[in-house]
Amino acid sequence: MRRALGLILATSLATAAHAEPLADLAAAQKATIEAWGKVPFSQQNVTFVSESSNGYGVYKARGSNVFKPGEPIITYGEPIGYGWKQLPDDLYEMHLMADLDIVDTSGEVLWSKQGYMDTRLVSHKQNMEFKFDMTLTVDGLSAGKYKLHYTLHDMTSGKTSSFDEEFELASGG
Template sequence: MSALAQSPANPPEAFKNALAAYDQAWSEAGLSFMTAVFSTGRSSGFGRYTPRGDAVFTDEEAINIYAEPVGYGFRETDGGFAYELTADYRLLTNSGQVLAEQENFATFSGSGRSRQRELSAALTFQFSGLPAGDYQLETSFTDEIGGATSAFTLPFTVSAAN
């Protein structure tokens, strides 16, 4: 029998048990985030980002965020599994005043033969004309399949013009 025609080897029992435990932990965790940070430039894929060294921006600078959601649900399809997450945001002053907000401004969806658990979310915001000061960017994700919602808030500063 050629190498290409051989049936796949079964992984060790310990590996199968670890995968089963991971499946259970994923299901029980609910929607949350492994990572949510400001990044330099846009991410080019899962784990492929550079964290920004600070959270100080000019009023004309794009704000990039990299996030890794976990615990979202899957829907069985004819060929495998699908996921769908939508994102909302709110721009807030430190006192909680809402300056801008938008629901469903981004959708992250896909499907494959296996459950895709390495999902990266690259978000870019442009808030031109913000006065110098401190702000908060609240981003929430809704799992359109599982029904859960989870959010993270990143504080940032707009620097005074030179």
């Protein structure tokens, strides 16, 4: 009997010791979501990559911004400060769209596409780790220096953010 009571007491203490860190973690997650709501919608870790990423933070940075004609130009980035839409069944939706302009050194827009990217994530969590890959193959441009101008739209909050990536198109193949 004493042994059974000792086992019950030990189990109760272990459960209580385990519950406290879990409660601390839940409180920290709630505070993080509140802080996230104050972060301006923007992006971080934007870089050219050598291939499509395999997940958030899982990418191979490209060592150069010089591309051959017809070579895919892949941009990796991590949006931050976006909102979530509450859905039925305890689900949340994150929805981003992006517009893209190719701009020459004089500032002239040579090509433009609204809705170039349209991506959604539906989850039981308010995910804060989300990434995008945008792939572009440029044909018909002369060798030279250009800029990719991206405008991100958080379709949930209505906020926008933009960023540029300079690249060079090499001559020949």
